[in-house]
């Protein structure tokens with residue numbers, strides 16, 4: 192024999208009751224079918240009763256709906272014919288009479304409430320019993336006997352078990368039973384608490400020692416997390432009773448927690464099944480974790496609307512009985528303690544309770560500890576609200592070290608503050624309290640790291656889709672599949688903007704069509720809005736990529752880092768801003784456990800900053816840096832000829848993607864000054880931009896006015912440069928724009944180098960850096976290669992992204 196329980200949604204309409212019939216008739220053994228009231232009916236009955244208790248006739252609106260739901264169902268299922276109509280009428284009349292009675296006395300007792308609360312189950316069980324051919328109805332209120340604790344009565348198992356065994360002795364076929372209802376020894380109606388139909392089923396299953404208890408509901412089973420929050424949550428195929436109990440207690444509303452105990456004691460498996468997807472496997476709840484190789488964590492659940500009440504005072508240290516008095520005080524006002532956290536110093540004790548219970552709880556505690564508060568032994572009683580409890584549950588945690596370490600380091604790295612922690616010695620559950628606004632992120636982070644850990648996900652928010660940003664997206668698109676397959680890194684473009692519009696999608700923006708998405712977007716580009724969107728999405732492992740040249744974008748870095756989002760910058764403005772800002776950004780990133788990377792700020796894709804960091808971190812000291820750091824200028828001086836004048840070389844550098852969006856930044860030496868400044872800083876020297884001696888080779892007047900003016904005016908220099916170039920050529924020399932840092936002095940200037948100079952042969956847009964260090968003195972370290980250009984720079988940004996992902 193089996194017990195099948197169908198919840199309110201499963202019997203919520205005539206259509207659904209037809210499904211129930213199909214499921215029941217497919218069973219190949221005798222079954223007891225326990226049914227809830229039609230979906231929403233119990234709530235309506237309770238509402239109607241509350242309205243009646245105000246002494247008005249307002250309950251009639253609810254009553255009409257209750258009647259309509261039942262009449263609609265029987266009309267469809269029985270074509271409005273048969274004895275069912277009389278039975279339903281009779282029960283609905285009973286309900287109406289009691290509601291009228293409540294109106295007259297203007298009072299609603301828990302006893303009266305229990306008298307009517309189960310009418311929905313009484314009606315639904317009649318409907319289902321009549322609809323399933325051959326089924327008989329058996330009334331659970333006739334065999335489940337309880338005490339008189341109306342609203343949540345305690346079962347007298349001795350009498351109940353005997354009654355059930357007697358009722359079902361020699362029974363075969365299909366019995367339909369109303370859930371939730373029971374009676375006390377005086378034959379007065381009682382109820383088993385909301386969700387009590389599951390409990391009814393479990394009580395019957397245990398009394399009859401059946402082969403299994405099936406709970407048919409509207410979800411596939413226990414999920415690894417709440418699927419409304421975690422889209423990738425999936426059904427857990429197997430749980431132990433203890434795991435199911437913990438998950439239910441911490442918010443997974445799949446099964447009414449008391450249900451587990453009766454069947455657990457008999458070792459009867461519980462199968463959770465979806466009435467609307469009977470083919471789904473569901474969740475099987477059994478005695479022990481059968482396979483030690485299962486994941487240590489089975490599920491994550493959470494409860495919101497939590498207040499943490501803390502009792503604090505040095506007078507509590509070493510004093511026995513404080514906890515006992517605290518919990519007794521809370522119990523005296525029926526406050527349920529959901530989580531307890533106490534420091535071993537005993538200086539404080541915190542309890543998590545439902546936020547609605549705060550006033551009652553605080554009053555009870557203040558009364559209980561009145562003397563200690565007056566004497567100062569207890570210095571503070573305070574409440575923190577708008578909190579949530581999150582719990583990870585799994586029996587195998589106790590066999591696995593490092594779970595708590597991994598858990599809290601993952602949460603911390605993603606910027607979520609843990610307010611209180613509790614772990615029972617059974618190691619079945621680790622629970623912690625966070626602010627409710629951090630709940631979604633917490634669940635995502637934990638789910639990702641414990642359930643989907645085969646893949647690391649990196650959420651990319653890209654600002655700037657020009658030469659560098661556009662190329663980066665092409666590279667991301669090309670590498671996405673390979674990185675996922677080979678490195679288990681899932682790169683997702685979650686936000687993108689140019690100066691006009693922006694687009695966000697937490698599921699990932701399709702890279703091949705990002706331009707269309709931006710063109711069609713109604714979201715105007717706005718820096719504060721961009722940061723807000725990133726924050727609002729509240730997703731873990733996020734990185735902001737700056738491929739603009741904008742100082743305004745650099746100004747939002749602090750906000751971004753404060754939100755625990757890493758930054759990868761091709762933009763050099765922040766790293767070359769004031770030393771205090773540069774240091775603060777680096778410090779902030781460290782504090783927040785995120786990264787602030789800007790390798791491409793110097794030498795594009797060349798490993799110039801990383802190498803410098805490695806040298807310094809391994810104890811070397813940078814004595815001198817000499818370098819050619821401008822791809823644009825090197826290209827210009829390698830391209831200029833009798834046929835290609837200066838103005839044309841600048842134009843070509845821009846077209847080749849070497850120059851800054853505004854090439855005057857290159858021509859003025861500012862770009863190179865920024866780079867040597869960054870290198871000096873990364874070498875450990877506190878240098879400011881003003882400390883750098885920039886010797887311009889183009890007169891200042893050429894940098895005044897608009898960019899259009901510049902393009903016009905620059906031609907005036909062509910003749911002069913050609914004259915100088917001819918002289919240079921004759922002397923077999925070349926122009927190189929050189930940056931140097933030594934002994935606290937930095938300068939950038941145009942030099943004429945002879946053929947013996949290491950910079951002489953530097954081709955195209957190449958860069959060359961020479962580090963003279965304590966270890967590399969006689970023969971400095973050289974790094975050479977393309978120093979500008981879309982693809983190499985984008986590749987450098989990409990490499991920084993990979994570093995952020997820590998794969």
Ligand SMILES: NC(=O)C1=CN([C@@H]2O[C@H](COP(=O)(O)OP(=O)(O)OC[C@H]3O[C@@H](n4cnc5c(N)ncnc54)[C@H](OP(=O)(O)O)[C@@H]3O)[C@@H](O)[C@H]2O)C=CC1
Nearest residue numbers: 655656657658659689690738739740761762852979980984
């Ligand atoms: N080119 C190279 O070789 C190297 C470049 N870099 C750096 O890379 C950065 C990008 O250069 P590059 O790609 O050539 O520049 P582009 O001018 O080609 O692209 C700049 C992008 O930034 C966008 N943008 C500008 N301001 C804003 C804003 N306020 N909000 C949102 N988006 C904005 C622009 O949008 P819109 O198109 O709408 O104007 C554009 O998409 C620069 O900082 C440069 O120094 C670093 C190393 C090498």
Ligand SMILES: N[C@@H](CC=O)C(=O)O
Nearest residue numbers: 821822823849850851
């Ligand atoms: N404009 C820069 C680009 C790289 O930083 C250059 O020309 O070097």
